Amino acid sequence: MKKLFQTGDLDIFTISLFIPLIFFCEAFVMVLVLWLLRVGFWTAVLLDSCFLVILLSPGFYFLLYRPMSQQIRERRGVLDALREQEKRYRLMMEAMHDPVYICSLDYRVMYMNPAMIKRTGRNAIGELCYEVIHHREKICSWCVNHKIQRGEYVEYEVESPADGRFYNVAQCPIFYLDGRIDKMVILRDFTRYKQVEETLQWEVEINRTTAQLSRALLSRHSVEEISSLVLKAAKRLTESSLGYAGYIEEATEYLVCPTFTQDVWDECGLEDKQIIFKEFTGLWGWVLNNKRSLISNCVDEDPRSTGIPNGHVPVRQFLSSPALIGEKLVGQIALSNPKKDYDQRELKLIEGLADLYAIAIQNFRIEERLRRSRDELERRVEERTVTLKETNIKLSKEISDHKAAEDALQRSEKQLRRLSSQLLNFQEDERKRIAMELHDGIGQTLSAVKFKVETGMKALEEKGPQALLLVLGSVVLMVQEAVEEVRRICKNLRPPILDDLGIVATISWFCREFMNVYGTIQVEKEILLKEEEVPHEFKTPIFRVLQEALNNAAKHSQADKVHVVLRKKAGGVYLLIEDNGRGFDVKSNLKANKGASSGMGLASMRERATLSGGTFGVESSPGRGTRIVMSFPLPGDQRSTSPLSMA
Secondary structure (H helix, E strand, C coil), X not given: CHXXXXXXXXXXXXXXXXXXXXXXXXXXHHXXXXXHXXXXXXXXXXXXXXXXXXXXXXXXXXXXXXXXXXXXXXXXXXXXXXXXXXXXXXXXXXXXXXXXXXXXXXCEEEEECHHHHHHHCCCCCCCEHHHHCCCCCCCCCCCCHHHHHCCCCEEEEEECCCCCCEEEEEEEEXXXXXXXXXXXXXXXXXXXXXXXXXXXXXXXXXXXXXXXXHHHHHCCCCHHHHHHHHHHHHHHHHCEEEEEEEEECCCXXXXXXXXXXXXXXXXXXXXXXXXXXXXCCHHHHHHHXXXXXXXXXXXXXXXXXXXXXXXXXXXXXXXXXXXXXXXXXXXXXXXXXXXXXXXXXXXXXXXXXXXXXXXXXXXXXXXXXXXXXXXXXXXXHHHCHHHHHHHHHHHHXXXXXXXXXXXXXXXXXXXHHHXXXXXXXXXXXXXXXXXXXXXXXXXXXXXXXXXXXXXXXXXXXXXXXXXXXXXXXXXXXXXXXXXXXXXXXXXHHCCHHHHHCCHHHHHHHHHHHHHHHCCCCEEEEEEECCHHHCCHHHHHHHHXXXXXXXXXXXXXXXXXXXXXXXXXXXXXXXXXXXXXXXXXXXXXHHHXXXXXXXXXXXXXXXXXXXXXXXXXXXXXXXXXXXXXXXXXXXXXXXXXXXXXXXX
16 A cells, blocks of 8 residues: 555555554454453443554554655756756746747736847736737737647748838747646848848849850840840849830931830820831930930929929839940930839849840841841852952952051161150250260360469569459459350259269259249259169150259240159159149140151150150140159059059
8 A cells, every 4th residue: 555655556545445454353353352451331331442553553554644645856956957957948938049938828928038129119917918919909920820720830921011121920839737728939131041041032033044045145136126126025034014125226317216105105194196207305315415324213393304294104213334345335225113112132233134245236237237238248249250360369468468568667666766765865864975075175274274364364463463363363253254154064964963973853953943043933843762772874865854843834834833753653763743824735736746757746745755665744724734744663563454444
């Protein structure tokens, strides 16, 4: 029996059999005591009670108390395990990033995890789920509580109207021991995956459509059939209700829209309906005139729109892209009135279709030209086979002669450039030689004359002739002026400072001398490199261009400020001379300078820079000053950069 209690199999029937057996034994013991001991009745009752207590105590302990206490301990352990399990599940729920809530049969929220509280903005336990979650005043029409009460598991996908995100909603029943069934709802946000899926589907559809369209466009179709295929594909991909695809007629440059008759021809209420347009107006005309794509989701408020004519089909949104071959306009795709507003993704799609459309139109035109050329060629071949053969022979000879002449011209041009370079180098060498001769010859002679005259003056001063002293004094002054003149000529021909100290010191010296001569012109110089950073072969061209540019500014520009910059940039050395003078027309000046027989001029400065391996640029216009830039690439730098862009 003890084992029955421990195992929980002892029932009431078994206990009811055990109790009468105990009392029967007690009665038997009482009768036995009365018969053996011969005591009084109450004494026998007392002895029998003591015996009953002694008899029942072990039985109650082993049969009732001990099994029941063990069951209590086991139930307590089970409750502790249940509490621990509940705590673990609660921690799991609170750690989930997906919103979770539990509601009862009467739609009351029983539990919300932190993610759900964050989504709703508050802890709404005890409130109605359709008010808290869905912001409705009555039970949702799509509620599946009846299925949950039947123990079913429900899962579906939904787009939230509140935030526009996509959720996977999993609803499952929670069973209690008392028979209650609550509903647990898990919201899994899969918007990102939905967007990726839609993007992939979109790209797959675009690739499939592009492939089909490419195969169709490469086949032999008329331009009307090509326009129809392109329009159908564009409307299907963008879900547009209206649109057209048109091409530019080569001869007249009019826009021809053969697809107008497919969509809106019957719906359009205009009296003068046409498919050929000579003038480009409105939004579609803006696209053609500017050769740029256009997207407008509010046509009525777009300032580029000229309005919708009376009887025209209403246009709410508009999307269009020109079909271009390079910069040449060959057609246009235009769409309107989609199910939802156009976006940049659809704009890029239409631009891609417009590129295919342009290629198809160009291929059609080329095929037409080839067909006409082939027909014409066949006719000529039939009529003048012999003449064509002779013409081919002559043409081959002319091509050979032209090639030979072109090669000779190129050689002559190279030789001319080489001779020009040699001429300029010779000119510089000659100037250097003349400067040295003037300095070493005339300069030294005049210095000796000055010395002798001064010696004579001292001798005469000692002897006393005053008149001769005055004459010789004037001679000394004249000789002194001659020496200074010789030095000035030497500097003008080729400043010795250029060879002695370099281009940096020469530019500083020349700017000072220039401001001394032309006091009304302020020269601001910026030398942002070191002398050793300028290769030797570039120093002379830099000085000569600076010299000519400043002289031109003084003679012609009427400027009062000149800015000179010499620095290293973009792997090269460049010189900038900029004034605030009256400016001039560069093209007309270059044309006039081609026939000049003297003076350096812009063309000569450009030639000097080119022959030295550099580039030369001029920017000027009347009333806006002049900007001259010359650049030389440093050794090892092969980039070809416009000098004006460097400045």
